[in-house]
Structures are given as structure tokens and as C-alpha cells.
Amino acid sequence: MKVKKKYFLLGIVTVISLLLIALVIATFLLNKFGLSYADSLTLSKVNSLNNEEIKNYNHQLQYSYDVLHYNLNVELFDKEKKIKGETKLTLVPKDNFSGKVILNFKENFDILKFNVNNKNSNYEFHNDKLSFNIPKEEKQKLDTIEVTIEYIGKPENLGFGSFVFDKVNNQSVIYTLNEPIYASTWFPCNDIPFDKVLTDIYITNDSSKVSVSNGKLISEKIKGDKKTYHWKTVYPIATYLITIYSADYKYFNQQYISNFTDTTNIDYYVLEPELEKAKIDFSIHPEAMKIFSDIFGEYPFINEKYGVAEFTWNLGAIEHQTITGLGKDFISGRKFFTSMLVHELAHQWWGNAVTPKTWKDIWLNEGFATYSEALYFEKLSGSKSLQSTMVSFKNNFGSSTLYNPENLFSRAVYNKGAWVLHMLRKEVEDSTFFRILNTYYSNFKYKNASTEDFIKTTEQISNRDFQKFFKQWVYEGAGKxxxxxxxxxxxxxxxxxxxxxxxxxxxxxxxxxxxxxxxxxxxxxxxxxxxxxxxxxxxxxxxxxxxxxxxxxxxxxxxxxxxxxxxx
CATH class of the missing domain: 2.60.40.1840 (Aminopeptidase N, middle-beta domain)
Structure with missing residues (x-):
């Protein structure tokens, strides 16, 4: 009995010690990233990426061509947790094209067909790269190259959840989340932010499921017990923003009327338990879209839609172009997470319409969207709300540089990025600051921009030298x-x-x-x-x-x- 009591007491002490260690770790992670310990386990996988690894993800030959269009046809098999896909790419060689095309694609798929310009072609598939060569005699003749790849397999679930088969109340929920370099976990692609494309996306699942993607819904076709949804984009999109969702969604919508009296749908896809709560929470969107359109310029995807789809990722939300993914835990029915909804909406301007050239420039996404939260609350409630929002960002600041950050999704990228814009606003005063934002948006809409592009725009509009400002706040200075x-x-x-x-x-x-x-x-x-x-x-x-x-x-x-x- 004494021996047992001794080990029992030792076990109690060990458990308490482990709990204290977990509490310390959780406190650190909450302060550094604004996350719980459990949430951080996923984030740490992504934050372990550095820009050198991201650079190595792409071969230099991937910069020798541009993809114009992806035609993605994806059939979902929930029980087996696999997909069957067909990807058709149309690409244009650049002047420095060597004749070799390299695509990002994970090796856990079996290739069923590989055609180049409607002919069977040889290919190489290793180190998560899919490559082929164009014969020299054909290279000079080709304006475009058409590639068709059929494949089948089980997608890897990397990063934040690049391809997820999940269950809610024993019903399947399937979704993707590519950011930053995980589009290749489910389709072959040139997975580089500045290679923006147009898409046609076909999603086939059980006929009871609603399948959602980027752009505008073109058709729904039932064949037997299967249903195929066709979604089409008419505005350029980066690969990390391409997505699919498929679940037993309940649908409702609102409308946004633009300053030019154009009307676009705001479409919502939620699971039944969250339906009534979502109707309350999501009601802020038409006014928020009007606020941002007045400040930045008209909503960039007016001829497609804006939408929100519920998924089971519990870290928050992701700004997929025209169809934000929102974690189910952030639908409260009490508008507790309005700032998150506003943040993701702002990304339609900052990140989606104006996309960073490289991941080193990610603050142009997250800093801008975070400051947009402050602008939204300022518009609703005045300068005191602006100040209080910015103080909350300052209290969770981090100690990283903004350009080429140590962690792509640290709080510094979000909150310090917002503060750079806030301080710039004070330096140039309101009228000039908002002209800078308007001009930057107008000049780079549907394109890509770098930190240097934003600096040049700032200096052009303000007619001032801001090299020191950006050097100390973006390129060199860490912390506050x-x-x-x-x-x-x-x-x-x-x-x-x-x-x-x-x-x-x-x-x-x-x-x-x-x-x-x-x-x-x-x-x-x-x-x-x-x-x-x-x-x-x-x-x-x-x-x-x-x-x-x-x-x-x-x-x-x-x-x-x-x-x-x-x-x-």
C-alpha cells in the first residue's frame, strides 16, 4: 500500500506539472499568435515554413510560363476519402521558355492520363513535381500549350487543412484550404501567387450535397445519384484562393447594390444547426460591402458574387475569392465575430483583387485587412472606435519584421501591418491617405503588387520621400x-x-x-x-x-x- 501511495502521489505531481507547462505554453501562444494551444498545433506546421522553403517549393522553370486557365473537374468519394480529378491547363510560354514545363503536384496520386495538345505525352513525376518537355521542333510554333491530366488518389491534408473529409452529425463536410502552398495537394498547378488565372470548376458529389466554389454558378446537373456543380470565374484568381466546399448546406442570401446600381448576390452556405444564428451574424455584410466600396473602390467581383461557406476548421476563416470559409465555432448568433467577417470581406480587395507578388509581401494582405477592421468600426461608431480597435492590435503585436516575416501568420503580420497603415495615415493626413489606397487598388486590381509597389504609390500620391518610414517599419524594425x-x-x-x-x-x-x-x-x-x-x-x-x-x-x-x- 505504501508503494502504491508513493506512485499515486508521484503521478498526481506529474499531472499537475504537465498542466502547468501546458498553461505556460498556451499563454505564450495566445500572446504571440492569438491562438489556443490546440489551434497552434496546426498553425505551427505552417509557421515552420520559411520563405526559403516556399522558394524551393517552386522550380525556377515555373517562372518561364503563365497559366491562363484551369478547367478542374473533381469527383468526391467521401467513404474512401479520395478524389478523381481531371485538370486541363492552358499555358503561354514566356520569352525565356526552355521547352520544359514543371507543375506542382503531390505524388500520392496515380496519373491515369497525360496529354499535351491532345496527344499522349511522356512525363516525370517525383519530388512533388510533375514535368514534361515540348519537342524543339514544336516549341517555336506554339502560342499556347494545352495540358490534360487525369488522376485519382487520396489528397494529403497539409497546412491548415488543404483537403479535408470531415463529419458533422454523421454527415460529410468536404473542403479545401490551399494557403500558402497547398493547392498541389489536390490538383496539378503552377502554385505561385503571381500566376493568376481564370477557372471553370466542376464538382461532383452525392446528389444530396451542395457543392460550392469560386465565381458564379453556371449549372447544376444530376446524373443518377450524383450531382455536378459548375462554377466559373471571370476575374483572375491566384491558386491559393481556389477552393471547393461540399456538404448538406442550407442556403440563404442577401443582395448588395453597388454605387453604380449593379446588384450582386451575397450567398451563404451553412449547416442546419447554425442556420438561424448565421442569419443574424451575416446580416452585417451588405453595409460592410458598401463601407469598403466607398473607402477603397467598388467591390472587385461585382459580376460574380460574395459568399460565406461554413466549414469545420476551428482556427477562424479564410478569404477564398468570392467565397470565404468560416469555422463553425465562429457563428454565434450574437455578432461576436463581426471583426472576423469584416476582415475576410476586406481581403476581397486586399489579397484577392490585389494579390501579393510573393509570400514575403504577405503583410499587404493581412495588415491591410486588419486595418480595414478598424476603418469599418470607425465608420460605424467614430474615431473612438478607431482608437480602441488600434489599441487592441497594439496589445498583441509580436516582434517580427513585416517584409519576409519569420512566421507568415504571426500577429505581427496582421497587427503591425495595420499599425504601419495607421501611422502612414497620420503622416499624410486623411485625404492623401485614402487617395493612396484608392490609387493602389485601382492600379493593381486583378494583378499582383509588391511592397515596393505600395511604397512607390505612397510617394507618388503624397509627393514625399517615405524610404526611411518603410525601412524602419517594414524592412528592418521589429516590435514597436x-x-x-x-x-x-x-x-x-x-x-x-x-x-x-x-x-x-x-x-x-x-x-x-x-x-x-x-x-x-x-x-x-x-x-x-x-x-x-x-x-x-x-x-x-x-x-x-x-x-x-x-x-x-x-x-x-x-x-x-x-x-x-x-x-x-
Missing amino acids: IELEYSYDVEKIDKGFEVFLEVEQIQNYYSSYHFSLDVKIEFTDKTTEYKTIFIDSRNKTAKFVFAKNVKTIYLDPENWLAADIIMKN
Whole structure:
């Protein structure tokens, strides 16, 4: 009995120790990524990717051609958790085309047919690359190359859930989530963000299932116990945004009327348990679309649709072009997750219409969509909502650079990215800032943009040099500014002389350069504002006032990505 008691007590201590360790890890992950420990297990797989691995995912020869169109025909077999697919690609060789075409495609599929320009062709299939050669005598004659690949197999479930066969109440739910480099887990493709295409997507499943994809629904055809949905895009789309969903969906919709009186459907596909709650939560979309269209420019996919489809991914949501995927746990019936819905809607402008050239530029997606949340709440409730939203982002900031980040989906990419736009807005003032956004959107809509493209647009519209600003906030600086300040007030003949001492104490970056707003409160309860420019780690500013000073505040309206402490 004593031995058993000893081991029992040892077991209790071990369990408690493990729980404490899990709590510490969970707290760290919540602070760093805004995620629970369980959610982080999936995220860590994606965050383990670095840009070198992403670069190696694509062979240099994949940059020697452009895909114009994918015709995807996917039949789903839920019981076997496999698919049968046919992908037809139309591609155009560039001037540097060598005659060899390389596609991304996972090797766990069996190739049933491989045709090039309607002829059987030899191919190589290894290291998750599918390649073939165009004979020299044909290479010079071809304007386009047509490739048809039939295949069958079980898709790998990588990343956030690149191809998922799931169950809800014993009913199948099937969906895809390609970001960042997982489209090749279910169809052969040139999986590079800047190779945008048009698509025709055919999804075949049991006739009881509703199947959804990007673009506009063209047809539904029943054959026996199977039903095929045909979806078509008329606007370019990046491979990571291509998706399919198939489940026992219940459908309802709303409409958005554009500034030019065009009407587009807002289509919702949800599972029955969430139907009534979704009708409440999703009702914000028409107004949100109007707000963003007024701020950025008209909704970019007006001739297709916008939509939301429920899936079982519990990390949040994903901005698939024209059909956002939303985790079932984020349908509350109380509008608890409006910011998430607004964020994904904003991606239709930032990420989908204007797509980053490389994954190094991902802040142009996530930072812009995150700041769009703040703009939405500002439009609804005024400047106080803008400030409170930005403060919430600052409290969960991370310590990474924005360009080529260590983790593609860290909170720095989202929240720091939003703060860069917020600070830029203060630098150029509202009218110029929104002209920058309008111009950037207009110039790169349905195309790809880089960080340098955004900087050039900023400088062009503002007629100012912003190299230092973006160097310190996007390319080099990590984390945020940390300031300590103190002040002394001395009585002089003409009033009161104030010496304000400001010191940067952050470890991640030696010295930021920035404008700093100063609010002075006087003993007679009046206030005055000054702006000083900080260009060194330590700065002293001198003011003279006729009245005595009660207290001084720095950055009183929260325009600066800084933690500020007043010394005693």
C-alpha cells in the first residue's frame, strides 16, 4: 500500500506539472499568435515554413510560363476519402521558355492520363513535381500549350487543412484550404501567387450535397445519384484562393447594390444547426460591402458574387475569392465575430483583387485587412472606435519584421501591418491617405503588387520621400517603439519653461524616427498640443508657456505604435 501511495502521489505531481507547462505554453501562444494551444498545433506546421522553403517549393522553370486557365473537374468519394480529378491547363510560354514545363503536384496520386495538345505525352513525376518537355521542333510554333491530366488518389491534408473529409452529425463536410502552398495537394498547378488565372470548376458529389466554389454558378446537373456543380470565374484568381466546399448546406442570401446600381448576390452556405444564428451574424455584410466600396473602390467581383461557406476548421476563416470559409465555432448568433467577417470581406480587395507578388509581401494582405477592421468600426461608431480597435492590435503585436516575416501568420503580420497603415495615415493626413489606397487598388486590381509597389504609390500620391518610414517599419524594425519620458517645469520671468526628456528603450531596433504628438494640460484645465520630431534614441525638447503645466501626455490619440511610460 505504501508503494502504491508513493506512485499515486508521484503521478498526481506529474499531472499537475504537465498542466502547468501546458498553461505556460498556451499563454505564450495566445500572446504571440492569438491562438489556443490546440489551434497552434496546426498553425505551427505552417509557421515552420520559411520563405526559403516556399522558394524551393517552386522550380525556377515555373517562372518561364503563365497559366491562363484551369478547367478542374473533381469527383468526391467521401467513404474512401479520395478524389478523381481531371485538370486541363492552358499555358503561354514566356520569352525565356526552355521547352520544359514543371507543375506542382503531390505524388500520392496515380496519373491515369497525360496529354499535351491532345496527344499522349511522356512525363516525370517525383519530388512533388510533375514535368514534361515540348519537342524543339514544336516549341517555336506554339502560342499556347494545352495540358490534360487525369488522376485519382487520396489528397494529403497539409497546412491548415488543404483537403479535408470531415463529419458533422454523421454527415460529410468536404473542403479545401490551399494557403500558402497547398493547392498541389489536390490538383496539378503552377502554385505561385503571381500566376493568376481564370477557372471553370466542376464538382461532383452525392446528389444530396451542395457543392460550392469560386465565381458564379453556371449549372447544376444530376446524373443518377450524383450531382455536378459548375462554377466559373471571370476575374483572375491566384491558386491559393481556389477552393471547393461540399456538404448538406442550407442556403440563404442577401443582395448588395453597388454605387453604380449593379446588384450582386451575397450567398451563404451553412449547416442546419447554425442556420438561424448565421442569419443574424451575416446580416452585417451588405453595409460592410458598401463601407469598403466607398473607402477603397467598388467591390472587385461585382459580376460574380460574395459568399460565406461554413466549414469545420476551428482556427477562424479564410478569404477564398468570392467565397470565404468560416469555422463553425465562429457563428454565434450574437455578432461576436463581426471583426472576423469584416476582415475576410476586406481581403476581397486586399489579397484577392490585389494579390501579393510573393509570400514575403504577405503583410499587404493581412495588415491591410486588419486595418480595414478598424476603418469599418470607425465608420460605424467614430474615431473612438478607431482608437480602441488600434489599441487592441497594439496589445498583441509580436516582434517580427513585416517584409519576409519569420512566421507568415504571426500577429505581427496582421497587427503591425495595420499599425504601419495607421501611422502612414497620420503622416499624410486623411485625404492623401485614402487617395493612396484608392490609387493602389485601382492600379493593381486583378494583378499582383509588391511592397515596393505600395511604397512607390505612397510617394507618388503624397509627393514625399517615405524610404526611411518603410525601412524602419517594414524592412528592418521589429516590435514597436518603447518610450520613457519625464519633464521638468521651471518658473521664469515670462512664465514657465518645460524640459521634456524622451528616451527610446526598445531592444529590437536602435532608433526609430517619428513625429510625436504632445498634449500639455495646464493647471487652469486648458490644453495645448505640440508635435516634436524624434530622430535619436534620446531627445530633449524645450517649451515656454505663460501658464503652469499640470501634466504632459505623449501620443494622446494613439497614432504611434509605441508603449509609453512616464517616469516618476
